[in-house]
Amino acid sequence: MNRRTFFYSCSFSAAAVVFTGCDKTSKKSDKATSVIENTKNIAIDNFEPFTQKLKIPKVIDFEHIAKAKFNAQKSLFPIYDGKKTDVLTFQDELPNPTIRIKKDDDFELDFINSLEKPTIIHWHGLLVPQEMDGHPKDAIATQMTKEYRYKINQRAGTFWYHTHPHGRTGEEIYYGLSGLYIIEDDDEKALNLPSGEFELPLIIQDRRFDKEKNLIYKETPQDNNGVLGDVIIVNSTPYPYTNVKNTKYRLRILNGSSARTYKLAFEGIEDFMLIGTDGGLLEEPIIVKDLLIAVAERIDIIVDFKDKKVGESVTLKTLGFKEASNFITNPAYPNFGAKMDIMRFKITELSTENSLQIPKKLSTITKMKASDASKNRVITMEIIEGGIWTLNKKPYDMHRVDERVKLGSTEIWEIKNSAHMAHPFHMHGVHFQVLERTSSIDFPTDKGYKDTVLVMPLESVRIIVKFTIPGLFVHHCHILEHEDHSMMANFLVE
Ligand SMILES: [Cu+2]
DSSP: OOHHHHHHHSOOOGGGTTTTOOOOOOOOOTTOOTTBSSOOOSTTTTOOTTOSBOOOOOEEETTTOSOEEEEEEEEEEEEETTEEEEEEESSSSSSOOEEEEETTOEEEEEEEEOSSSOBOEEEETOOOOHHHHOOGGGOBOTTOEEEEEEEOOSOSEEEEEEEOOTTTHHHHHHHTOEEEEEEEOHHHHTTOOSOGGGEEEEEEEEEEEOTTOOEEOOOSGGGGGOOOOSEEEETTEESOEEEEESSEEEEEEEEOOSSOOEEEEEETBOOEEEEEETTEEEEEEEEESOEEEOTTOEEEEEEEOTTOOTTOEEEEEEOOOOTTBOOOOOTTSOOTTOOEEEEEEEEEEOOSOOOOOOOSOOOOOOOOOGGGOSEEEEEEEEEETTTEEEETTBOOOTTOOOEEEOTTOEEEEEEEEOSSBOEEEEESSOOEEEEEESSOOOOGGGGSOBSEEEEOTTOEEEEEEEOOSOEEEEEEEOSHHHHHTTOEEEEEEO
16 A cells, blocks of 8 residues: 555544544555654655755845845745746745845835735734734735835844735645745844854755655645644755855754654754844853754754864754654654654865854843733633634634733733643734743743744743734744644734
């Protein structure tokens, strides 16, 4: 039985699918490579990992242009060298461009929707007026144009953009509609962090391909728990490699996957330095051996190849871990905590510049205190009858106001996860800080400004947030299949 017929030979009970699904497991392949544990990977059966060179997104730099244009469209693109597959793009190629812009500069972009259905772009992590944020209710119809105009009014950091139409965000991002958005400022520039060729953007995503190397998305009802793929692409390149010198690199990493959390580590390098999170630089670097990064989170890290010789290589991987889920997902693919390789750094040149030091003081973060908050709210993450993922037991209605918040106020939101599965909780229009967690798992990323926080199974996380922008925004789970079905709600700041 091949994998395609295996999928469709499982029978599903619609009501029970979220909890049980099909409990068969796919047959392990004798040819299973070292890339992934416990899976049969058809797309890479005849593919040698680390043979395709990492693509670097082209840059739209607002220092040199005044206005950009995005046209969401269907394209054909070779994710695997030599084999084109159907994708969605903003400028007819992948990866989509990285936007670079400075604090206080004006952002101007005309967005044309050439897709068959309404859509909208959301600037994830940006603090912009409500009408520029990309709320699902603001989706524009086919062939319409939306003019995005706003000023960058926040400190430096690594952010991203993606489309956000209600019910179709997962599919649109999966096929390509996302990219990085980097804000720079003078404070960060003065730190002299690795830049130019020593600064690499890495968008990590897991994907599925059929035998012909065409992208495939949902296949079974279990996929509503989260679409997990067996091929990791970085900057739209499957299991890529990149050539490096034996010195420090700054990696701006985005988890742009549908559902997968990664526990990132470098084989051959014991530790690395976390310097920034969703909302920009930490106060000081934190040395880590590995790091959890959930969907939509960003980490800014320094990795040093100084002890490596020319000819050696270092593999970025996700370690196996069990903490995030015991939910059953499509058994044909590696589960939530699977160990997988991601990409390889090949040391090909000696560096002439090894003396660069990372400053001990990176930025100032004003810690918010629980006593600053005027209100406490509880947001629950749970499944209701019919296997629907919700916040506070209510499927999303884009015209219903779920939470009313006073403009200028500070609140504590307690995010309570009653499920045996971790969910990344995201808020639009704010940056928040993590006050405390009920679990003992260490999250170094909690020390920075956040817009997305992973709430572990049966865990409660208390966050503190100041609301400074008026209008209607969404908060939601960032597992894309959950936000589409229907783990999202509206808050109105007034
Ligand atoms: Cu979720």
